[in-house]
Amino acid sequence: MGTRAEEEEEEAGGSLEEKIEISPLHVRKRSMLSQILAGILVNSVYEMRNYPIVLVNTVLSPLSFLLLITFVSRGALLGEAVEGGLIMSMFSAGMSLQADLSHLKNDFKLQDMVVSSPTPWFSYVTGIAVSEIVYSLPALVVLGILAAYFVHTTEFGVVELLLVLFLMFLTSIALGYTFATLSSDIVQSFAFSRLLSTLFSTIPPVYYPITYIPLPFRYLAYLSPTTYAAELAQNATGYLSLQRFMILFDWVVLIGVTAVLLGIATKKARWREA
Numbered sequence: 001m002g003t004r005a006e007e008e009e010e011e012a013g014g015s016l017e018e019k020i021e022i023s024p025l026h027v028r029k030r031s032m033l034s035q036i037l038a039g040i041l042v043n044s045v046y047e048m049r050n051y052p053i054v055l056v057n058t059v060l061s062p063l064s065f066l067l068l069i070t071f072v073s074r075g076a077l078l079g080e081a082v083e084g085g086l087i088m089s090m091f092s093a094g095m096s097l098q099a100d101l102s103h104l105k106n107d108f109k110l111q112d113m114v115v116s117s118p119t120p121w122f123s124y125v126t127g128i129a130v131s132e133i134v135y136s137l138p139a140l141v142v143l144g145i146l147a148a149y150f151v152h153t154t155e156f157g158v159v160e161l162l163l164v165l166f167l168m169f170l171t172s173i174a175l176g177y178t179f180a181t182l183s184s185d186i187v188q189s190f191a192f193s194r195l196l197s198t199l200f201s202t203i204p205p206v207y208y209p210i211t212y213i214p215l216p217f218r219y220l221a222y223l224s225p226t227t228y229a230a231e232l233a234q235n236a237t238g239y240l241s242l243q244r245f246m247i248l249f250d251w252v253v254l255i256g257v258t259a260v261l262l263g264i265a266t267k268k269a270r271w272r273e274a
Contacts, residue, residue: 035119035123035124035127036123036126036127036130037127038127040127040130040131040134041131044131044132044134044135045131045134047135048135054135055138058135058136058139059138059139059142061089061092061139062086062088062089062092062139062143063085063139063142063143065081065084065085065088065207066078066084066143066146066207069081069084069207069208073208077207077208077209078150079150079151079237079239080207080208080209080234080239081207081208082143082146082147082150082151083147083151083161083230083233083234083237083239084206084207084208084230085139085143085146086140086143086144086147086161086165086233087165087168087206087226087229087230087233088201088206088207088226089136089139089140089143090136090140090165090168090169090172091168091169091171091172091200091201091226092136092172092197092201093132093133093135093136093169093172094129094132094168094169094170094171094172094173094174094175094176095172095175095176095196095197096132096135096136096176097125097128097129097132097172097173097176097177097180098175098176098177098179098180098183098192098193099180099190099193100128100131100132100180101125101128101176101177101180101181102180102183102185102188104128105180105181125173125177129173133169151237152237152238153236153237153238156236157236157237157238160232160233160236161233161236161237164229164232164233164236164254167229167254167255167258168225168226168229170258170262171225171257171258171261172200173265174258174261174262174264174265175196175261175265176193177265178261178264178265178268179192179193179196199224200224200226201226203220203221203224204221204224204226204227204230205221205227205230206226206227206229206230209234209239209240210227210230210231210240211240225253225254225257225258228250228253228254228257229254231246231250232247232250232251232254235247
């Protein structure tokens with residue numbers, strides 16, 4: 001039989017050694033969550049509260065293209081335009097990470113402070129990335145309501161569409177983080193952002209089917225991963241009919257590009273200044 005102290009120890013939920021081993025894990029998880037929440041508060045909640053006008057911009061940006069395509073097509077491409085607005089809202093949210101990280105890094109030297117602290121780069125970037133989603137919620141809510149009303153699909157189609165949006169967000173996060181760590185000035189960061197937005201949103205057929213592009217020029221659109229995302233989204237909702245081989249090919253390309261860009265962001269981004 002054990003001693004009275006050992007019995008009390010077991011009733012209390014384990015030995016002191018076990019508690020000491022478990023405690024640091026809980027502390028790390030709690031610390032990481034606090035760091036992520038801090039990024040959300042600083043980069044989105046406080047800004048939206050202090051400057052409500054920024055919410056108007058986040059809503060108008062995707063809706064402007066949506067209205068343009070709808071007017072030009074006389075409503076025939078409304079569903080595709082709503083899906084395009086969702087894709088570009090997620091992509092723009094990730095790309096906004098570039099400007100915000102560059103601003104915090106170059107103007108406030110926040111990245112230098114984070115590097116010298118116990119905070120890992122993953123917690124810092126995750127907090128800012130989630131804040132971009134919070135920042136884009138007004139546009140996503142409006143587009144989500146329009147999608148629920150005008151876009152009709154199956155439950156599997158909804159899951160497929162959500163997965164496409166998630167992959168586009170990861171792709172833009174990887175691009176935004178990499179270019180933010182490489183830029184030395186906010187002006188340079190804006191130049192990168194405008195260039196990437198043009199290549200990923202203006203040229204590819206995101207708000208309309210790729211079949212509207214004449215064949216000699218259609219192959220140029222496939223240089224952008226947003227083209228594959230738009231094809232998958234339009235196929236999932238019945239606006240575009242793709243063969244099974246093409247569906248599989250689009251998924252492979254989209255997932256592959258996302259994985260490669262995330263790998264580059266992890267290995268090549270300059271988290272610490274040389």
